Amino acid sequence: MCIGASRARAGQxxxxxxxxxxxFAWGALFVGPDKARAEPTQLTYALYDDIKDWDPxxxxxxxxxxxxxxxxxxxxxxPEVEGQVVPALAESWSVSEDGLTWRFKLRDGVQFHDGSALxxxxxxxxxxxxxxxxxxxxxxxSGVEAIDAPSxxxxxxxxxxxxxxxxxxSAQYGAYIVSSDAADNETAWFSEGRAVGTxxxxxxxxxxxxQIVLERHTDYWGGTVDSDVxxxxxxxxxxxxxxxxxxxxxxxxxxxxxxxxxxxxxxxxEDIVVDLVPSWTNAQFLINTGKYPTDNRLFRQAxxxxxxxxxxxxxxxxxxxxxxxxxxxxxMWGHDPALKVPDFDLExxxxxxxxxxxxxxxxxxxxxxIGTSVEYTNALLLYQLNLAKLGVRLTLKPGxxxxxxxxxxxxxxxxxxxxxTWWPTYPTPADWLVSLFRTEDAxxxxxxxxxxxxxxxxxxxxRALEVTDREGAIALYQQAxxxxxxxxxxxxxxxxxxxxxYRRQISGIRPNPAYATIFIDDLVVEx
Amino acid sequence: xxxxxxxxxxxxxxxxxxxxxxxxxxxxxxxxxxxxxGAKPTAEQIEQxxxxxxxxxxxxxxxxxxxxxxxxxxLGVSLRTGQPVLGDVSQRFAATAELVFVALLLAASxxxxxxxxxxxxxxxxxxxxxxxxAVLSVAVPIFFLGIVLQMLLHGGLGWFPLQGRLDVNTxxxxxxxxxxxxxxxxxxxxxxxxxxxxxxxxxxxxxxTLAIATSALLFRVTRxxxxxxxxxxxxRTFEAYGVPKSRIHYRYALRATxxxxxxxxxxxxxxxxxGSVIVEYVFDWPGIGGYMVEAVIxxxxxxxxGGTLLLAFTYLTINLLIDLLYYAADPRLRA
Numbered sequence: 001m002c003i004g005a006s007r008a009r010a011g012q013x014x015x016x017x018x019x020x021x022x023x024f025a026w027g028a029l030f031v032g033p034d035k036a037r038a039e040p041t042q043l044t045y046a047l048y049d050d051i052k053d054w055d056p057x058x059x060x061x062x063x064x065x066x067x068x069x070x071x072x073x074x075x076x077x078x079p080e081v082e083g084q085v086v087p088a089l090a091e092s093w094s095v096s097e098d099g100l101t102w103r104f105k106l107r108d109g110v111q112f113h114d115g116s117a118l119x120x121x122x123x124x125x126x127x128x129x130x131x132x133x134x135x136x137x138x139x140x141x142s143g144v145e146a147i148d149a150p151s152x153x154x155x156x157x158x159x160x161x162x163x164x165x166x167x168x169x170s171a172q173y174g175a176y177i178v179s180s181d182a183a184d185n186e187t188a189w190f191s192e193g194r195a196v197g198t199x200x201x202x203x204x205x206x207x208x209x210x211q212i213v214l215e216r217h218t219d220y221w222g223g224t225v226d227s228d229v230x231x232x233x234x235x236x237x238x239x240x241x242x243x244x245x246x247x248x249x250x251x252x253x254x255x256x257x258x259x260x261x262x263x264x265x266x267x268x269x270e271d272i273v274v275d276l277v278p279s280w281t282n283a284q285f286l287i288n289t290g291k292y293p294t295d296n297r298l299f300r301q302a303x304x305x306x307x308x309x310x311x312x313x314x315x316x317x318x319x320x321x322x323x324x325x326x327x328x329x330x331x332m333w334g335h336d337p338a339l340k341v342p343d344f345d346l347e348x349x350x351x352x353x354x355x356x357x358x359x360x361x362x363x364x365x366x367x368x369x370i371g372t373s374v375e376y377t378n379a380l381l382l383y384q385l386n387l388a389k390l391g392v393r394l395t396l397k398p399g400x401x402x403x404x405x406x407x408x409x410x411x412x413x414x415x416x417x418x419x420x421t422w423w424p425t426y427p428t429p430a431d432w433l434v435s436l437f438r439t440e441d442a443x444x445x446x447x448x449x450x451x452x453x454x455x456x457x458x459x460x461x462x463r464a465l466e467v468t469d470r471e472g473a474i475a476l477y478q479q480a481x482x483x484x485x486x487x488x489x490x491x492x493x494x495x496x497x498x499x500x501x502y503r504r505q506i507s508g509i510r511p512n513p514a515y516a517t518i519f520i521d522d523l524v525v526e527x
Numbered sequence: 528x529x530x531x532x533x534x535x536x537x538x539x540x541x542x543x544x545x546x547x548x549x550x551x552x553x554x555x556x557x558x559x560x561x562x563x564x565g566a567k568p569t570a571e572q573i574e575q576x577x578x579x580x581x582x583x584x585x586x587x588x589x590x591x592x593x594x595x596x597x598x599x600x601x602l603g604v605s606l607r608t609g610q611p612v613l614g615d616v617s618q619r620f621a622a623t624a625e626l627v628f629v630a631l632l633l634a635a636s637x638x639x640x641x642x643x644x645x646x647x648x649x650x651x652x653x654x655x656x657x658x659x660x661a662v663l664s665v666a667v668p669i670f671f672l673g674i675v676l677q678m679l680l681h682g683g684l685g686w687f688p689l690q691g692r693l694d695v696n697t698x699x700x701x702x703x704x705x706x707x708x709x710x711x712x713x714x715x716x717x718x719x720x721x722x723x724x725x726x727x728x729x730x731x732x733x734x735x736t737l738a739i740a741t742s743a744l745l746f747r748v749t750r751x752x753x754x755x756x757x758x759x760x761x762x763r764t765f766e767a768y769g770v771p772k773s774r775i776h777y778r779y780a781l782r783a784t785x786x787x788x789x790x791x792x793x794x795x796x797x798x799x800x801x802g803s804v805i806v807e808y809v810f811d812w813p814g815i816g817g818y819m820v821e822a823v824i825x826x827x828x829x830x831x832x833g834g835t836l837l838l839a840f841t842y843l844t845i846n847l848l849i850d851l852l853y854y855a856a857d858p859r860l861r862a
Contacts, residue, residue, distance in 0.1 A: 135572065139569050208608075239809055239811070246689055251688075444570050444573075
């Protein structure tokens with residue numbers, strides 16, 4: 001009886017506590033709106049995922065969105081400007097006649113966010129740290145023999161063979177300069193959310209999975225931040241629907257995710273701008289040259305003619321792509337508008353299939369692609385239909401990248417067609433030609449398993465000429481590209497255009513295909 | 528004795544869950560190495576990463592190493608976030624726990640009285656209305672509900688923030704230290720009312736969404752439990768003696784349903800801790816559900832193991848507590 005009574009009392013207490021808590025919880029619904037206060041000019045950028053690597057020597061993913069505003073490189077690439085490479089931390093530079101020694105004259109009076117000054121010693125230390133860590137994109141420096149700092153503001157970089165160090169130094173990954181004190185630290189120190197660069201904005205706080213906050217670096221190059229943005233908030237928003245809602249209500253100024261349905265809505269809304277800008281990302285299907293029946297050249301050529309280039313670019317990509325001409329995108333130097341490329345022609349495809357000598361019973365193919373991509377899926381469904389008209393059966397094998405990549409690397413498990421989206425680590429067409437098609441002992445990205453000594457030699461010669469004779473290099477790259485198309489090693493179908501979605505009061509955005517980011521310093525925000 | 532037996536049992540169960548998860552994550556034909564290295568690794572980098580992950584070792588050795596590290600409190604570093612898993616997981620777990628706790632309070636405060644009402648006033652208009660509302664609230668998919676609430680209460684009326692846990696400017700102007708990971712508590716400890724209010728207004732919409740979906744369950748369970756209890760003879764006797772109805776319903780009948788009801792609430796909480804991922808996504812609530820989904824998709828081995836460990840532990844603990852509650856309440860189990 002006694003026990004029963006105490007239990008009853010405990011029960012009552014529990015119920016009461018519960019009731020009080022519940023009232024409290026309902027109270028949350030009546031707190032009312034978050035008060036908006038008068039703030040310094042502020043920009044909210046909805047980012048689709050959080051930063052993984054804060055260490056600029058390691059970062060190799062979406063980090064550029066933030067890091068490019070916090071850190072700077074020696075030079076910057078700008079396709080709109082004559083000569084394309086423009087000064088950043090280096091004011092001027094030159095290369096020795098043999099193309100092996102580069103000399104950079106650094107800007108005077110540049111301060112890091114920790115107050116220290118930029119010197120050639122700091123740059124040397126920073127670059128050497130990146131090279132020694134050997135992670136992320138550090139391999140862009142693999143040709144470097146020595147870095148020296150003959151004086152406070154002069155840096156020399158010597159390479160083993162001629163390398164376009166000006167282009168390499170402008171890379172969006174692996175080329176950022178960190179302060180001397182910061183460079184003493186391990187990656188783990190950066191991973192706590194630390195960044196010490198020279199950029200126009202400095203990192204104020206990072207709340208994991210929630211936001212990154214930057215504020216104006218008041219001592220930037222002696223106080224010359226052009227933009228009137230004082231504070232930038234990168235809010236992590238993973239849902240396209242939430243991002244759309246944010247830009248509609250003004251909770252975000254720039255968004256990075258969208259759905260087709262949301263786009264149609266934005267077009268009707270006057271205060272939202274949707275821009276399509278060229279990027280250096282392109283999409284292709286690599287054709288396995290080592291596997292029957294796609295080891296047959298005529299058979300592969302037939303596959304190129306069965307692809308409906310125009311409909312994929314305008315329909316499947318909804319305009320966010322242009323039909324590609326070769327593997328080098330239109331806005332990259334070295335692109336060849338005169339390249340002879342195959343067109344969509346089912347009759348020609350049929351003729352080639354029959355000429356190939358592959359018996360019709362073997363006209364069966366597999367295609368692996370990243371299953372979450374609507375574009376890949378729809379493009380392949382269209383392709384499947386067109387191939388079916390020719391009597392070719394295409395089996396679709398969607399999967400996550402880790403899985404399909406592993407299978408594609410292994411010649412035994414590789415599919416006939418492999419999806420591949422590519423962009424250059426630094427601004428050179430050689431990135432596509434070398435990474436995707438140069439002979440590899442064990443395949444990493446050459447998922448066509450293509451090996452052609454004539455092609456290899458053209459590319460190697462081209463790379464050697466990039467420094468001393470850019471026009472000569474381009475001519476060789478053009479020949480190499482034509483070889484790829486004649487050998488039908490891939491269906492090069494789309495130069496991707498990125499979508500920029502922002503509120504109309506923002507102006508001054510200068511899209512640059514070399515950097516997957518918006519440089520906040522360029523922006524003007526109307527109140 | 529009973530408790531000791533249960534604890535040993537739980538330890539074996541945990542080991543089983545871990546071993547199973549370990550084998551499954553390693554058996555999927557997908558290499559986690561790419562995840563560590565970013566977009567375009569070199570062959571050399573891939574080999575280095577494989578070795579540092581121990582992927583070149585036999586599976587049993589890998590599992591041994593994992594358990595050894597586990598007993599030293601080391602869950603490894605997430606391949607995807609590059610952060611220690613323990614920190615990641617506990618931070619994310621606190622966020623979900625806070626959300627689930629508030630949601631359950633909202634749900635219980637509507638669902639339970641609703642259930643009592645529906646049971647005691649069967650056939651009356653108000654009971655029918657409550658039942659209809661309950662059916663509707665389970666019928667609406669939760670992501671849709673979340674988005675509708677966003678459009679209505681953020682987009683339309685502007686009452687609540689759209690997503691996230693706190694207003695950024697509040698964080699900058701009035702920062703506070705996170706101790707428990709429950710922002711509603713941390714801000715109070717810091718005496719920071721501005722931030723507390725911001726946290727409260729941010730949790731409102733996700734909690735409401737989760738609560739609406741959960742309240743229907745609590746409603747149904749309460750109703751059927753009440754119907755059972757109300758048919759018991761002693762209550763009919765009370766009624767015959769003229770004890771007021773409200774006293775019978777809330778004092779005697781509801782109390783008799785309390786333990787099974789708590790079981791359901793407990794299990795629901797356990798389920799929601801891992802299963803509120805859709806709400807977490809819609810509202811960008813940085814919780815454990817979303818973390819697990821991302822970890823599984825990316826085959827982030829250490830994160831999957833760490834998350835599984837925590838969720839299994841929580842679920843088993845809640846189960847244990849419920850059983851102990853029964854044990855305390857029902858003398859027959861003690862015999």
